[in-house]
Amino acid sequence: MSKGVDVNLENVWIKFGDFVAVRDANVDIKGGEFFSFLGPSGCGKTTILRAVSGFLEPSDGTVRIGGKDMAGIGPNKRPTALIFQNLALFPLMKVWENITFSLEVKGVSKADRRKRADELLDMIALPDQGDKLPSELSGGQKQRVAIARALCAEPDVLLLDEPLSALDLKLRQHMRTELREIQQRVGITFIYITHDQGEALTMSDNVAVMRAGVVDQIANGHSIYNDPATPFVASFVGENNVFRGKIKSIEGEMALINTNRSGELLARIATAARGKLKVGDPAMMFIRPEACNIAADTAPAPNRLTAMVKHEEFEGQIYNVFLEGAEGKEIKMSLVNIGQHRQSAEGDNLTLEYVPDQAVVLPVGELASE
Amino acid sequence: MKAENFLLKFILIAYLVVFFGYLLGPLIVMSITAFNSPAFPKMAPWECLTFEWFDVLARDQRILSGIQNSVIVGIGTVFLSVIMGLAGALVLTQIWPKLRATYYTIVIAPILIPGVVLGISTLVFWDRINIMLGFSSGSFLHNGIFLTILGQSTFIASYCMLVFIARLQRFDTGLTEAALDLGATNVQAFRKILLPFMKPAIGSAAVLAFLASFENYNTTTFTFGKFPTLTIELAQKVRYGINPSISSLAFIIIVLTVVGALVHEIYRRRQQLALANGAPVAAVTGGFQLPKFFRGNPAAVILVLMALGGFSTIWFAQVYNPTECKVDVREQKRLIQGERIKAIRQKQLEQQQQKLLKGPDVFGGSKTQPPAAAGDVPQSPGKGAFGNVFDPGNLDKTAPQATPEKPVQSPGKGAFGNVFDPKNLDKASPQGN
Numbered sequence: 116m117s118k119g120v121d122v123n124l125e126n127v128w129i130k131f132g133d134f135v136a137v138r139d140a141n142v143d144i145k146g147g148e149f150f151s152f153l154g155p156s157g158c159g160k161t162t163i164l165r166a167v168s169g170f171l172e173p174s175d176g177t178v179r180i181g182g183k184d185m186a187g188i189g190p191n192k193r194p195t196a197l198i199f200q201n202l203a204l205f206p207l208m209k210v211w212e213n214i215t216f217s218l219e220v221k222g223v224s225k226a227d228r229r230k231r232a233d234e235l236l237d238m239i240a241l242p243d244q245g246d247k248l249p250s251e252l253s254g255g256q257k258q259r260v261a262i263a264r265a266l267c268a269e270p271d272v273l274l275l276d277e278p279l280s281a282l283d284l285k286l287r288q289h290m291r292t293e294l295r296e297i298q299q300r301v302g303i304t305f306i307y308i309t310h311d312q313g314e315a316l317t318m319s320d321n322v323a324v325m326r327a328g329v330v331d332q333i334a335n336g337h338s339i340y341n342d343p344a345t346p347f348v349a350s351f352v353g354e355n356n357v358f359r360g361k362i363k364s365i366e367g368e369m370a371l372i373n374t375n376r377s378g379e380l381l382a383r384i385a386t387a388a389r390g391k392l393k394v395g396d397p398a399m400m401f402i403r404p405e406a407c408n409i410a411a412d413t414a415p416a417p418n419r420l421t422a423m424v425k426h427e428e429f430e431g432q433i434y435n436v437f438l439e440g441a442e443g444k445e446i447k448m449s450l451v452n453i454g455q456h457r458q459s460a461e462g463d464n465l466t467l468e469y470v471p472d473q474a475v476v477l478p479v480g481e482l483a484s485e
Numbered sequence: 486m487k488a489e490n491f492l493l494k495f496i497l498i499a500y501l502v503v504f505f506g507y508l509l510g511p512l513i514v515m516s517i518t519a520f521n522s523p524a525f526p527k528m529a530p531w532e533c534l535t536f537e538w539f540d541v542l543a544r545d546q547r548i549l550s551g552i553q554n555s556v557i558v559g560i561g562t563v564f565l566s567v568i569m570g571l572a573g574a575l576v577l578t579q580i581w582p583k584l585r586a587t588y589y590t591i592v593i594a595p596i597l598i599p600g601v602v603l604g605i606s607t608l609v610f611w612d613r614i615n616i617m618l619g620f621s622s623g624s625f626l627h628n629g630i631f632l633t634i635l636g637q638s639t640f641i642a643s644y645c646m647l648v649f650i651a652r653l654q655r656f657d658t659g660l661t662e663a664a665l666d667l668g669a670t671n672v673q674a675f676r677k678i679l680l681p682f683m684k685p686a687i688g689s690a691a692v693l694a695f696l697a698s699f700e701n702y703n704t705t706t707f708t709f710g711k712f713p714t715l716t717i718e719l720a721q722k723v724r725y726g727i728n729p730s731i732s733s734l735a736f737i738i739i740v741l742t743v744v745g746a747l748v749h750e751i752y753r754r755r756q757q758l759a760l761a762n763g764a765p766v767a768a769v770t771g772g773f774q775l776p777k778f779f780r781g782n783p784a785a786v787i788l789v790l791m792a793l794g795g796f797s798t799i800w801f802a803q804v805y806n807p808t809e810c811k812v813d814v815r816e817q818k819r820l821i822q823g824e825r826i827k828a829i830r831q832k833q834l835e836q837q838q839q840k841l842l843k844g845p846d847v848f849g850g851s852k853t854q855p856p857a858a859a860g861d862v863p864q865s866p867g868k869g870a871f872g873n874v875f876d877p878g879n880l881d882k883t884a885p886q887a888t889p890e891k892p893v894q895s896p897g898k899g900a901f902g903n904v905f906d907p908k909n910l911d912k913a914s915p916q917g918n
Binding site for chain 1: 667669
């Protein structure tokens with residue numbers, strides 16, 4: 116069913132003078148896939164996108180689209196269409212002219228273009244808006260026009276550069292589902308750039324997490340979240356409590372960590388770190404706030420730790436509980452709101468427990484800066 | 486407090502009056518002289534309302550061909566300057582950031598170089614080229630219009646470039662990229678995206694270029710060859726003395742400029758208002774509403790206004806005949822002259838009598854003169870720099886004066902008024918007797 120084509124980056128380096136924007140990226144994107152690049156701003160994800168769309172040539176390495184080397188092929192000759200961060204709708208053209216610009220430059224007659232524009236306007240649920248100017252549309256409408264304009268060019272690969280970042284929360288959530296639907300309908304390869312992990316996880320088949328020009332991990336959303344490959348991924352995607360320490364013992368997939376401040380804790384060794392960690396190695400352990408819970412049994416165990424509640428926040432679906440462990444170690448715990456009014460436990464000493472399988476151990480590395 | 490406020494207000498108003506008087510005074514004076522009948526442009530003694538200077542202007546072949554040359558040169562300069570300016574501005578956005586400041590300095594330099602230098606260098610440069618290419622001296626490289634267009638464009642293109650740079654700074658290069666990404670070639674992206682965006686700037690640059698070209702003198706003066714432009718013609722005319730037909734030309738130019746500026750401003754404001762409020766223009770302006778046809782169509786309004794103005798002027802010019810008034814003025818002048826002549830004769834008579842009485846006492850005689858000379862005073866304000874050279878009444882004057890002692894002096898009358906008038910000599914230095 117998939118019409119989309121593969122996109123491959125092989126040992127791609129992109130340098131601006133002395134600055135290395137992308138370092139040895141190897142990414143294989145399958146045809147018809149919704150693929151996201153996730154990373155903080157300035158990590159090089161937009162640079163990769165520009166290399167795929169042809170606005171810049173990699174300093175080294177190969178970009179293949181549909182198996183074909185794209186070196187020396189300009190953006191107007193590549194089977195890609197880019198949706199810009201600011202959308203870049205042509206302000207002086209009407210909506211329908213915007214949408215069919217790719218046909219206009221091919222010399223398609225005005226009547227045919229108008230017809231195609233009306234089809235696409237129906238598809239994006241903006242019928243009869245073709246004669247407006249982009250400035251007369253709302254943010255979400257502009258967004259959809261930009262998508263229609265890109266789709267009108269019938270690309271094999273659609274590239275999206277943080278297209279939802281300018282929208283408000285509700286609209287953003289709505290557009291996520293809409294984008295995903297459009298992708299499944301047209302079946303072409305989508306490459307999506309975002310710094311919003313929610314977008315990346317909800318929409319994508321696969322996600323590449325980038326840090327300072329390096330691709331840290333490529334996996335589906337589930338693996339990215341639950342089985343991070345680096346401390347950066349663990350701390351950037353979602354929230355995590357970080358415990359530093361040394362490995363005391365290893366038993367199969369599980370390792371016992373002698374943490375600096377919180378005693379001995381048990382955790383699973385991340386898939387990427389298997390076989391790389393030995394007893395005595397310094398390591399980092401991550402426990403998700405939502406993996407923690409209040410223990411009924413307060414007896415010491417390698418998956419329990421005690422801390423005092425400093426304050427609580429009510430966020431709607433969850434309560435965030437901020438605790439202070441031994442030697443001032445800050446710990447965050449999220450409790451699901453199950454509808455009953457929670458008695459504030461501020462000032463109380465609590466024993467937390469977690470499922471050891473939900474905590475991961477990784478070799479020491481760079482964290483995402485908060 | 487209140488008094489202080491009043492004083493401040495007064496000073497402010499006084500300042501504004503002086504300021505605008507300084508700016509607009511000469512223009513107003515010049516405009517008025519265009520409708521006054523004396524042959525030398527003057528406002529002060531208002532003689533007769535006349536339109537004859539427009540007539541004179543319309544029949545002046547040199548001025549007309551000057552306007553024609555100016556327009557040709559202007560159009561050529563607009564084309565060349567807009568294209569060069571746009572290219573220059575585009576290069577500025579494309580060039581390596583390190584070179585940008587240097588490049589900017591170079592392309593902006595022509596504005597700082599005196600126009601005279603540009604004119605001379607244009608002339609010399611193309612003459613060299615002409616010689617290098619082995620063309621005859623009459624080739625197009627020596628053509629006045631060709632050289633003037635090139636010479637003016639050297640610096641007018643820089644003006645245009647400044648306009649374009651300002652506009653380009655607001656251009657989102659993402660739009661060009663989007664066009665390329667959608668399959669447009671570079672040429673298509675330029676034509677369909679950048680050029681439409683630059684349209685308003687191209688319009689203002691063209692107007693700017695045309696005006697700069699039209700009023701240019703110092704560069705053109707070296708390059709015009711056989712095709713003097715309007716400014717050159719005017720300058721040459723002034724050298725041989727001017728008449729109010731030049732004022733009438735100035736008046737036409739002033740009116741066109743003011744009308745153009747007003748219309749543009751009105752149009753711009755209405756657009757802004759409409760845009761700001763998102764409401765139809767008529768609703769914004771409120772009150773008086775134009776008929777449907779004129780709404781949002783300033784061109785139609787101007788046309789109607791111009792036609793009305795034109796018709797009324799022509800009608801008035803035909804109905805009104807200043808001949809009578811002129812004859813009156815002439816008659817009046819003749820009378821005044823006659824009195825003056827009388828007074829002079831009287832004076833001479835007195836002098837002769839005094840000579841007879843006092844003999845060689847020259848100084849004593851001079852002291853008696855002022856009362857006699859006082860008779861001339863009412864006439865003096867009517868004399869401009871050129872005096873009454875063109876006044877037929879003067880003809881009468883020379884005749885009687887030729888008879889007494891100083892017939893030699895009369896040819897001395899001319900550009901310097903009556904300074905050399907024998908009568909004045911009498912007044913100022915009776916010693917001559």
